[in-house]
Amino acid sequence: MKYLTRHAGTTLFILLLATAGPLPQSHAAVETVTDESSGLLSWKAQHPGFSLQFIQLLPDYVRAVYGARGLPKEVVDLMASYCIFGTIIKNESGESLGYRVADWRYITADGQSHPIKTKTQWLQEWQDMGVAFRWSLLPDDQQFAPGDWSQGFTTLPLSPGTTFKLSYQWTQQDKTHEGIFEDLQCAPDTPPDD
């Protein structure tokens, strides 16, 4: 009894954690599409009022995007060394909706969960490399009104062709939802049709 009293706070906290449970998993219809001309893959998760799409981007495409902005070769090569997806987020609901990249995780084949490098982290790195460009990357967080949408690059330090899971969250009507892509894959180093 004395033990229970002494540890009541801890016990209560554990009980609260146990009853709170995980975030509601929102089951999505995930559609995987292979682009006929390029052979590249894209994945789209469609939830009620919210959709998220990841599109494979080739390293050469990434080089072209940043090279055309006049960024130093050092920065262009660094970006092309990452596994980058074009990401599109849409609010298709009649309510406000928000997300934070800091809440998202990618899970590698060894079961390890990793945070995703945010735009803020990239901008700091670019600034240190003398670059003032601040576009192209998916914003860290956004609050969407109905009809709003956004696109940008999501970057992962993974090799071409690597498969992984991605856990994502968004808030809709003051409720946080969670979804998962089970089998995302980084683009290959060269076009699949080569």
Added chain:
Amino acid sequence: MKAYSKICNARLTPRPMTDLRLTATLLLLLCAPFGLLQAELPSPELSYLLNRLETPVTAPDFSLDDIDGEQRSLRDYRGKVIMLNFWATWCPPCRREIPSMESIYQDMGDKGFVVLGVNEFETPDHVFAYMGQLSVFPTFPILFDLDSKVSELYGVKGLPTTLLINKQGQVVYRAAGGRDFDHPEVRAIVEQLLTEGNKGNERTSFQDSAPFEK
């Protein structure tokens, strides 16, 4: 800066969604991400939903060069309804909404309406070459936000982002992502803003952007 993050964080009054918009949205997602598929597939219809800020925010003034190197300030357009569009050439939805902006500008430009296209981080030479490839050449002013200071001033997080500023110099509508600005609903909003400005002795006032010139 903080004052104008209000523009992007302000509470908004949603307008009703339609099946058409959802269809357009889905088509857009399938067909036009990052220009990868653009060459192969026809361009789908853009949505037209604009969101009214519950609390209008006074627009911060700024000065930028246009494509001819002439400096233009927001206050030059005092008393007009202003569509302020932040864009870049590498952004596919930005490219797709340009014809609709040009159309509404052509039709309503003589009624006190102006479109200002604020290009992000690109040179006039690059943008001029790009505009030559467009099916519709924009005649509205293109301004060059070379260091992205103005987009920061307005709390713009992604491209394209469009704001509507009323005759009193207040940001009253906002849209994140591409839109069809030639849609009757958007025209009706602009018409309404043009009319609102005629009712009283309203004065235009833009917020001084001095803190950002330090």
